[in-house]
Amino acid sequence: MKTTTQTYDLIVIGGGPSGMMAAGRAAELGARVLLLEKNKHLGEKLKITGGGRCNITNAEFNVRTFLENFPQSKEFLFSPFSKFSAKDTFVFFEEKGLPLVVEARKRAFPASQKAFDVFLTMEKYIRAHRVKVEKNARVSSLKKKDGKIVSVKLSDGKEYSARYFALATGGTAAPETGSTGDGFKILSKLGHIIAKPNPNIVPLKTSAKWVHDLSGTTLSFMTVRFKQNGKTKIKKTGKILFTHFGVSGPLILNSSYEVRKLLKEGPVEASIDLFPDTEENDLDRRVQNLFDKNKNKKLKNMFSELLPKALAETIVGLPELELSQRTINSITREERKKLVKKMKDLTFPITGTLGFDKAIIADGGVILEEVDLKNMTSKLYPNLYLLGDTLSINRPSGGFSLQMCWTTGFVAGTDAGEKVTALLRG
Ligand SMILES: Cc1cc2nc3c(=O)[nH]c(=O)nc-3n(C[C@H](O)[C@H](O)[C@H](O)COP(=O)(O)OP(=O)(O)OC[C@H]3O[C@@H](n4cnc5c(N)ncnc54)[C@H](O)[C@@H]3O)c2cc1C
Known part of the structure; x- marks a missing residue:
């Protein structure tokens, strides 16, 4: 007709x-x-x-x-x-x-x-x-x-x-x-x-397996820095969700436009500050106090007093720290400082965004x-x-x-x- x-x-x-x-x-x-x-x-x-x-x-x-x-x-x-x-x-x-x-x-x-x-x-x-x-x-x-x-x-x-x-x-x-x-x-x-x-307004992918393994873990009020060549290009504070492919949540979705632009110029790394309101020295003192009270415990068993359990276990098990089987009294000052640094600068590579099927716009x-x-x-x-x-x-x-x-x-x-x-x- x-x-x-x-x-x-x-x-x-x-x-x-x-x-x-x-x-x-x-x-x-x-x-x-x-x-x-x-x-x-x-x-x-x-x-x-x-x-x-x-x-x-x-x-x-x-x-x-x-x-x-x-x-x-x-x-x-x-x-x-x-x-x-x-x-x-x-x-x-x-x-x-x-x-x-x-x-x-x-x-x-x-x-x-x-x-x-x-x-x-x-x-x-x-x-x-x-x-x-x-x-x-x-x-x-x-x-x-x-x-x-x-x-x-x-x-x-x-x-x-x-x-x-x-x-x-x-x-x-x-x-x-x-x-x-x-x-x-x-x-x-x-x-x-x-x-x-x-x-756009889309989750980000990473190749870091430990991020995928944390799928379902949510972190509120974290600061994430997206870095290129060691320089911070984007910094945002908010909520992050770990997923089986990478990261999502409002902070990530609202960074995706700028991150995609950065990726066109070269590799991008995300760095999470798990304690954005606490200076590294203060965090170290907090960890030290916790260690003093738990000298004979395994680190991985008491670290969930500071962080969600799955994340605590992941961090202490990271290959660059390898602290998961250690008791607190065996951890050296340098190792503790490295652990504290990691909580202020938890990095992983960003390899891209998901596609249109997972995008809001x-x-x-x-x-x-x-x-x-x-x-x-x-x-x-x-x-x-x-x-x-x-x-x-x-x-x-x-x-x-x-x-x-x-x-x-x-x-x-x-x-x-x-x-x-x-x-x-x-
Ligand atoms: C999962 C998800 C959650 C979202 N949540 C929010 C939210 O909470 N708040 C917010 O502000 N935004 C949200 N958005 C974004 C928001 O939904 C869109 O921006 C909005 O729907 C766009 O409206 P629109 O009228 O432009 O087009 P659309 O909603 O895309 O509608 C277009 C319509 O045109 C029809 N159409 C297409 N081609 C043809 C054709 N050739 N002939 C006839 N008809 C055609 C389609 O079938 C469709 O019905 C979300 C998006 C997604 C995907």
């Missing part, structure tokens, strides 16, 4: 958070909206966000401070974020019956702790404003004429035309949810410059120089909106990705809705 009549004011391609927001908002303002989604269901990625709890935004209500988390693009983003900020996200969801709560590092979650409730709220929003949704509808191309987009073509041959189009097909992270980079191919064909996507996409950020339209095609993860915007974890989707979706939906109503008024 082929449809070429202009039935819709706005066609949104992709039913993730940014697409649902744009579709709902434009329809709320009176536009006839069609939402095309290639999956059987909308919002598959949204439903798994935040480990199923959905870190929906970050409760930093000062726009400038909020945008400090977007180091490469903060200047571009001031305009859209001043139109729809984290504060507006709170109002939007709370008005729709979804109260939010704020946790550590200002991360906001639905009070119900269910990502599915965020999805249901968005689904109710688009339904309430009569957005027409077509699922199992994979868009394969956009047709252009005279510098404008005129229609979308689906892989089954159907074609729909509209006044405005919004591309919200996501990036390439977690492709099993539908974000397979289709939008990048479509935009590339239209002449847009697409920054190459790389896995991919940092490529349409370069912002080609987007009019006042209303989220393409500078090449003024009736094409570009949303969410289709844009090349690096940011950390903490609710910043979804806020970027709510913002870009709302700004685009408002612009399209207002333009359509202005046309109707004549």
Whole structure:
């Protein structure tokens, strides 16, 4: 079947958070909206966000401070974020019956702790404003004429035309949810410059077997230094999780962008300071006191008074220390000092990042120089909106990705809705 009549004011391609927001908002303002989604269901990625709890935004209500988390693009983003900020996200969801709560590092979650409730709220929003949704509808191309987009073509041959189009097909992270980079191919064909996507907010790999053996161990408030040629290049404090391939946890995920860049220049080493608030001399005194009280014990049996058991056993067993079978009274001053040093500088090589399947975001996409950020339209095609993860915007974890989707979706939906109503008024 082929449809070429202009039935819709706005066609949104992709039913993730940014697409649902744009579709709902434009329809709320009176536009006839069609939402095309290639999956059987909308919002598959949204439903798994935040480990199923959905870190929906970050409760930093000062726009400038909020945008400090977007180091490469903060200047571009001031305009859209001043139109729809984290504060507006709170109002939007709370008005729709979804109260939010704020946790550590200002991360906001639905009070119900269910990502599915965020999805249901968005689904109710688009339904309430009569957005027409077509699922199992994979868009394969956009047709252009005279510098404008005129229609979308689906892989089954159907074609729909509209006044405005919004591309919200996501990036390439977690492709099993539908974000397979289709939008990048479509935009590339239209002449847009697409920054190459790389896995971002992603765990790091190491070849050090002792790290793999600690899989499941979590350390809170550690300092990690990423070093190159002996020099500290990145330093962060936070939570680390050891895994069977390397390291993960918020500190690691939020370092992955810079670490990947460093890896391009040469080998990178991670160094964990297990006692970031204690000077080496003070730590040595603490260890000495502990040794004095446990002279006849085996080191590996009493060291868990200082560190989680698995980590304590790993450290004393490291080949460069080889202290695991030793009793305390046989340990020399030099050996103790070496042990203390190790706790302040526990190093292992970083050999790479995991892939897109384990990444929270991919940092490529349409370069912002080609987007009019006042209303989220393409500078090449003024009736094409570009949303969410289709844009090349690096940011950390903490609710910043979804806020970027709510913002870009709302700004685009408002612009399209207002333009359509202005046309109707004549
Ligand atoms: C495991 C995980 C956890 C996360 N947790 C958080 C979190 O807690 N907080 C946070 O801020 N961010 C989180 N993120 C990131 C966040 O989910 C994304 O930034 C966000 O979903 C991007 O939304 P989007 O609308 O741009 O695209 P997506 O959510 O990727 O949606 C794109 C949609 O477009 C559809 N589509 C693709 N191609 C086509 C096509 N050709 N035709 C039709 N439809 C198409 C897809 O099927 C999909 O439904 C997480 C990501 C992952 C992977």
